[in-house]
Amino acid sequence: MAHGSRSNRHGSTPPRDAISELTTERLSIYLRCLNYLESIPQSTVSSQELAKRFHLNSAQIRKDLANFGEFGIRGVGYNVALLKERLQKTLGIDRSRRVVIAGAGNLGMALADYRGFSTGGFDVVALMDSDPAKVGRTSKSGIPVIPPTELPRIAKAESIDIGILAVPAEQAQDVYDAMVDAGIRAVLNFAPVRINPHGNVKLKSVDLRINLESLSFWLKNCDEGDCGEETEE
Amino acid sequence: MAHGSRSNRHGSTPPRDAISELTTERLSIYLRCLNYLESIPQSTVSSQELAKRFHLNSAQIRKDLANFGEFGIRGVGYNVALLKERLQKTLGIDRSRRVVIAGAGNLGMALADYRGFSTGGFDVVALMDSDPAKVGRTSKSGIPVIPPTELPRIAKAESIDIGILAVPAEQAQDVYDAMVDAGIRAVLNFAPVRINPHGNVKLKSVDLRINLESLSFWLKNCDEGDCGEETEE
DNA sequence: GCATGTGAATGGATTCACAGCT
DNA sequence: AGCTGTGAATCCATTCACATGC
Numbered sequence: 001m002a003h004g005s006r007s008n009r010h011g012s013t014p015p016r017d018a019i020s021e022l023t024t025e026r027l028s029i030y031l032r033c034l035n036y037l038e039s040i041p042q043s044t045v046s047s048q049e050l051a052k053r054f055h056l057n058s059a060q061i062r063k064d065l066a067n068f069g070e071f072g073i074r075g076v077g078y079n080v081a082l083l084k085e086r087l088q089k090t091l092g093i094d095r096s097r098r099v100v101i102a103g104a105g106n107l108g109m110a111l112a113d114y115r116g117f118s119t120g121g122f123d124v125v126a127l128m129d130s131d132p133a134k135v136g137r138t139s140k141s142g143i144p145v146i147p148p149t150e151l152p153r154i155a156k157a158e159s160i161d162i163g164i165l166a167v168p169a170e171q172a173q174d175v176y177d178a179m180v181d182a183g184i185r186a187v188l189n190f191a192p193v194r195i196n197p198h199g200n201v202k203l204k205s206v207d208l209r210i211n212l213e214s215l216s217f218w219l220k221n222c223d224e225g226d227c228g229e230e231t232e233e
Numbered sequence: 234m235a236h237g238s239r240s241n242r243h244g245s246t247p248p249r250d251a252i253s254e255l256t257t258e259r260l261s262i263y264l265r266c267l268n269y270l271e272s273i274p275q276s277t278v279s280s281q282e283l284a285k286r287f288h289l290n291s292a293q294i295r296k297d298l299a300n301f302g303e304f305g306i307r308g309v310g311y312n313v314a315l316l317k318e319r320l321q322k323t324l325g326i327d328r329s330r331r332v333v334i335a336g337a338g339n340l341g342m343a344l345a346d347y348r349g350f351s352t353g354g355f356d357v358v359a360l361m362d363s364d365p366a367k368v369g370r371t372s373k374s375g376i377p378v379i380p381p382t383e384l385p386r387i388a389k390a391e392s393i394d395i396g397i398l399a400v401p402a403e404q405a406q407d408v409y410d411a412m413v414d415a416g417i418r419a420v421l422n423f424a425p426v427r428i429n430p431h432g433n434v435k436l437k438s439v440d441l442r443i444n445l446e447s448l449s450f451w452l453k454n455c456d457e458g459d460c461g462e463e464t465e466e
Numbered sequence: 467g468c469a470t471g472t473g474a475a476t477g478g479a480t481t482c483a484c485a486g487c488t
Numbered sequence: 489a490g491c492t493g494t495g496a497a498t499c500c501a502t503t504c505a506c507a508t509g510c
Contacts, residue, residue: 220325
């Protein structure tokens with residue numbers, strides 16, 4: 001109780017009306033753009049300028065933002081720093097999110113040390129690997145490798161928010177299940193398999209091969225005639 | 234001429250009618266599923282079984298496949314090995330695609346050695362890095378690091394199909410432009426920036442942060458009330 | 467005047483449901 | 489009978505265009 005009354009007083013309007021994944025991914029993109037503008041530096045931007053600069057659609061920008069409040073000033077545009085802050089809050093990265101990565105192979109190690117994660121909101125707490133030879137070592141940046149048996153304890157103790165699967169395809173389902181059992185509620189999967197998802201645990205998959213195959217398809221159709229003006233992001 | 238007459242004789246029907254990216258990405262997924270079935274082994278599969286097993290929609294599978302020919306047998310289903318072969322051909326990975334990776338940092342190195350690429354259709358020919366200290370060395374699996382000045386020559390000599398950007402955000406645009414100049418016609422970008430695309434060069438971006446942010450958004454909205462039955466791939 | 471925020475219109479993609487083949 | 493391939497129907501996302509407010 002005492003939870004949902006003050007409805008539109010200054011942007012705390014809750015989504016509640018089912019925001020699509022496409023929308024939230026665009027919010028991240030806007031955030032990226034704003035970071036750039038802030039570094040220029042530039043303090044104000046209109047949806048049109050954003051659209052032109054970064055190949056977006058101005059109406060879509062406005063509509064996406066409108067889902068979460070009224071962040072702009074009519075006749076003026078958006079305050080870069082302010083909008084950035086609002087987007088970070090909307091995406092839930094105003095506080096740090098704790099991450100564990102399963103699989104201390106090439107990919108897992110690279111992700112663990114990826115600066116794009118550590119700077120700004122994501123905190124890789126541990127790598128996990130079933131290979132005893134790897135356990136106890138650390139990544140270049142010092143993230144420790146723990147054994148699978150430690151997962152439940154770490155997940156609780158460090159209140160892990162997100163699990164990343166960077167294990168071979170054959171192990172992915174089992175490790176996913178273990179993460180779910182350990183109470184992790186969001187998983188990002190890099191293994192090239194379809195995970196059997198557990199309801200209530202958010203699953204997203206990034207299949208690196210799919211992207212290459214998609215490019216290959218385009219190349220093939222290019223060779224065979226119509227190249228068109230494709231670009232896409 | 235002598236190009237488009239024998240229309241539907243055994244599946245060589247050309248797309249020509251603009252296949253969406255979503256469709257081609259699903260083709261890759263189907264291919265992944267077929268590989269699994271082949272390993273079971275299982276020789277025949279219906280769209281319904283595929284759908285049930287891998288959380289897909291049977292009508293969509295049939296519709297996607299129908300874009301490229303009639304691969305199934307009514308009353309029976311699809312031959313796993315045959316369909317797999319057809320999909321590989323459709324995606325243009327029946328022959329090997331040659332890849333160069335820009336950026337010999339953690340991510341670039343991990344991608345270069347990623348087994349998911351090398352096994353089956355993609356051939357990482359070289360890493361490229363502007364750091365002289367890295368040039369001349371190799372990745373764990375032996376892929377050589379070349380300097381940027383070598384790119385045009387390698388691109389021609391090795392007939393590179395695909396460039397991968399694994400460089401820091403600040404360099405991404407320049408390296409992309411260099412790849413375009415070198416005649417590379419498809420680029421996969423891992424840098425968290427919006428690349429200004431060159432027409433006629435296919436660009437796809439994979440932003441690792443976006444995926445984490447998307448999970449974070451979901452977690453946040455979970456905490457604040459409606460969790461729903463989300464899952465998604 | 468200028469740019470946001472938004473209903474209405476458009477355009478795509480997914481799903482339904484069945485005709486047609488084996 | 490069973491399952492594919494496909495028009496029709498539905499659903500969702502994007503874009504347009506304008507009323508609203510600075």
